[in-house]
Amino acid sequence: MKRCLLTFLILASHMFFTQSTLNLIPKPQKVEMLKGEFIIPETLVLNSDLPKEETEYFKKRLNAPLKFKYAQKGGGIHLTNSIIPSLPKDDEQKKENYSLEISPKQIHIQSYTKQGYFLALQTLIQLFEEHQNDKKIPALKIEDQPKFAWRGMHLDVCRHFFTVDEVKQYIDYLAMYKMNTFHWHLTDDQGWRIEIKKYPKLTQLGSKRKESMIGAYVDNQFDGKPYGPYFYTQEQIKDVVKYAQERHITVVPEIEMPGHALAALAAYPELACTKGPFEPATKWGVFDDVFCPKDETFTFLENVLDEVIQLFPSPYIHIGGDECPKTRWKECAHCQELIRKNNLKDEHGLQSYFIQRIEKYVNKKGRKIIGWDEILEGGLAPNAAVMSWTGIKGGVEAAKAKHFAVMTPGSYCYFDHYQGDPQTEPNAFGGYTPLDKVYSYNPIPEELNAEQAKYILGVQANLWTEYITDFNHVQYMIFPRLMALSEVAWGTSDPKNYKEFENRVISQFKVLDKMKINYARSIYNISAKVIPHNNGIAYELSTSQDPKGIRYTLDGTDPTANSSVYQNPVPVSKSLMVKSAYFENGQLKSAISSQEFSVSKATGKSITLEHQPSENYSFGGAFTLVDGIIGNQKQLGKTWLGFQGKDVVATIDLGQKMSFSEVYFNTLENKGSWIHLAKSAQVFVSDDNKSFKMIKEIGKEEIQKAKGRIKLNVGNQNAKYIKIKIENAGIIPAGNPGADSKAWLFVDEIGIK
Structure with missing residues (x-):
């Protein structure tokens, strides 16, 4: 589309306007306040040459809060209410750029594409909504464009399913805040949600499960209620994709492989390394049975991808690639022969072989693959993009290798985490990601230079739905955090001015109220x-x-x-x-x-850690271990530190020599989430922080017997420094979820009495 100029003619008088505060989200790149104000009229005059779909969207959005009348007129260059066609050709580099100028008499929008025009309308809609009562919009000029090309939100419809209408609402929410990518997680262990005509059993058998896990994971409880069959027909998929396109949002489908495949294996067990039978998972977590890398599996996946590619015009197809246990591959004669035949190093090399073979097929179809950062295991496929979720390391590694990356680290971008005090929030998966933490995120890692930073496509937040059973709860978990993400993605967030952003969020609550959106009020x-x-x-x-x-x-x-x-x-x-x-x-x-x-002699004292916790579970850092708070074993919220594959080695400086006779700490077991009790623990003392003497040691049996609540009688001691070493369980053994992966060790509080 050519650049366009939109003019609304107002049928009202005007006066000077002095207000300079704008409650826009995301904040524009550049705003210049002008003299005067635009008086919102009863009738807006729209030129008949305006882009039709975008203008109809604008009218529908405003029709609810503002009962406008609209007049349409055609006309030439001299009419103030006309669109003036531009001479320059489309500029792909400026496809999302726009300018918006509001004078006391007119509103002008200039853009290079319909997409830029649509983004300008989102700004204009927010201005109308903000001033619908006083009917006065300040005169201003906005020059605006996003920093990042990928501004995404993800929705898991496998653990819990959401209707077409609900998915469309979700897309509308993204459009409101200038997001441009919807990542649709369509297949997993717990359900296959997309119709594939060549393989009808995928939805006949894979779209339902006999029951669902409820409550905290450690409770191991189930509701006993059949779930499904739930899936989207191909016609429904086309409808959603078209709906998103009308809002200039790209839908990226995710078809999980080689792991998270139980729902598919329930339908076609011959694609596994073992005979089965299989059924869609009723528990949350990770499971050993995955796709076997044999020819019939690749034929199946290629046929599935053929139909997926026909449905989704997205340049990228997401192929998952995360959390793929290697247990079955280690025991499979075919897999071991494949490793030898192709001179692969090990099963991680086999995963790379799997991903690269899929990538070649997708590339032949004119598309590119993107996957979770585990696709880096064994070597990255030549043209693949990485979605970095376990932290920023995957994104850094990809960018340095000149591969594109989307940053979505769990510590900032997982919206299934708690957003307020876990005691006052609905049950969540774990973690603690409040609004201000989302807002503080910078998607460009410090480790990258300017040239490498160009490979960071953007940022995305993910909503996994193990504990989100209905759309009302979906709304609660994404609002208002979506607003923070949108400003981060737009490139105008400023953590130093968080309070100013928070005020704009509270102003937006009035809009959400009128839309009857169930947003979280945690910031109150x-x-x-x-x-x-x-x-x-x-x-x-x-x-x-x-x-x-x-x-x-x-x-x-x-x-x-x-x-x-x-x-x-x-x-x-x-x-x-x-x-x-x-x-x-x-x-x-x-x-x-x-x-x-629970105050002890260690509470509030200086503490250092030899190994730092994972980004996803690091809230408060080392001080969390001496903050006097005993963690809730059912809530992996802000009171726990998580270490994957690492020991906890903590040294506490008591400030002076003190007598004590007991040391306690708390650890956790949740094998479904790869969290294992410690293998052993030792306590050491020192007066100079150099020479330490071990005074107590316990093994795995004692830790298991205490169920993670460890109290150690160390006799009568007197020391200034105390070191506690809590040994990680190491590699998860076969027969457990996540076998062959590094175990998690969670610790919450170290006390001394």
Whole structure:
């Protein structure tokens, strides 16, 4: 499309406007405030030459809050309400650029493509929504374009299914905040959700399961209710893709391979290394049975991809590639012969062989593959892009090798994590990713130079739905974090001005209310953290509202409007329960937050770690281990540190020599999530932090017997430094989820008495 100029003629008077605050999300790259204001009229005059689909979208979006009348007119270059065609040709480099100029009489939009025009309309819609009551929009000029080409959101429809209408709503939410990529996770162990006409059993058998896991993973409970059959027909897929295209959103389908394949193997067991039988998984987690890399498997996957490629015009096809246990391949004679025949190093090399063979086929079809960062195992396929989720390492490695990467590290971009105090939030998978943390993310890793940074395509957030059973909950988990992600992706986020962003978010809540979207109000709740204080700790409370409204108690009772007024961090020198809440005009306005403290001689002391925790489970860093908070074994929220394949080696400086007789720590077992109890633990003491003497050692049996709650009687000791080494279980043994992968070790609190 050629560049266009849009003019709306207003049928009203005007006056000067002095307001300069704009509650736009994402914030534009450049805004210039002008004199005057645009008075919102009853009738908007639209030129008949305007891009039809985008303009109809604009009218529908505004029709709910603003009952506009529209007039359409054609005309020449001198008509103020006309579109003036541009002479320059389309500019692919500026396809998402736009300018928006609002004068007291007119609104002009200039863009090089329909896509840029559509993005400009999103800005204009937000301005109309913001000023629908006072009917006055400030005169301004906006010059805008995104920083990143890939601005994505993912939705898992395998663990729990969502209807076509709900998926369309999800796409609408992305469009509202200028996202341009919808990653549709369509196949997994728990369900196959896309019709493949050549293989009808995929949906006949693979789209249903006999029951579903409920509650916390460690409870191992099931609902006993058949789930499905649920899947999308090819006609429904086409409908969704068309709907997204009309909103200038690319739909990227994901067909998982070689792992996460149980639903497919339930339909076609001959594609496995063993005979089966198989059934779609009822538990969450990772399973040993995966696609076997034999010719009939590749024929099957190529035929599936043929139909997928026909349905999705996306340049990229996502082929998964994550969490593929090698247990079956190690035991499979065909796999071992394939390794020898192709001079592959090991089963990781076999995974690379698998991915490269699929990539060649997809490339022949004129498409490219993208996969989770495990596709780096054994060597990256020649043209593959990497979606970096286990941290930033995969993205860094890909970019340095001149492969494109999309950054989606779990520690910032997993929206199935808790976004507020786990005690006041719905059950979630784990982790802690509040709004401000999402907003703080920079998708360009510091390790990359300017040339390498060009290979970072953009950023994406993922919504896995193990614990999200309905669309109401989907809304809760993505809003308002989607707003933070959109500004990060647009390239205008500024963590130093988070409060200003938060105010814009709260302004957007009015729009979400009118759309009846169930957004999380977690930012209204008390935000709390433990901080070092006078060689101990203090409890710091904050709120997005007036901090004078915070009330708290120390005796375990619920706070009231007459409880203690929070002024400074609350010192915690003994074990106690702190409860807090926000009040306004004497009325409770937030959830009541509760935090129990268990204070020991280690609480608040200086602590160092020999190995750092995983990015996904590192909230608070080493200090989390001496913050006086005992973690909930059913909630992998902000109180736990997670270490994959690493030991915990922590040294605590007590500040002076102290006597003690007990050391305790807490670890966790959740084998379905690859979390194993420690193999052993040792306690050492020192007076100079150089020469350490071991005073206690326990093995796996004692740790298992204590179920992770370890209390060690170390006799009468007197030392300044205490070192605790908690040994990781190492490589997960066969017969367990994630076999042959590095085990996770979770630790929450180290205490000394």
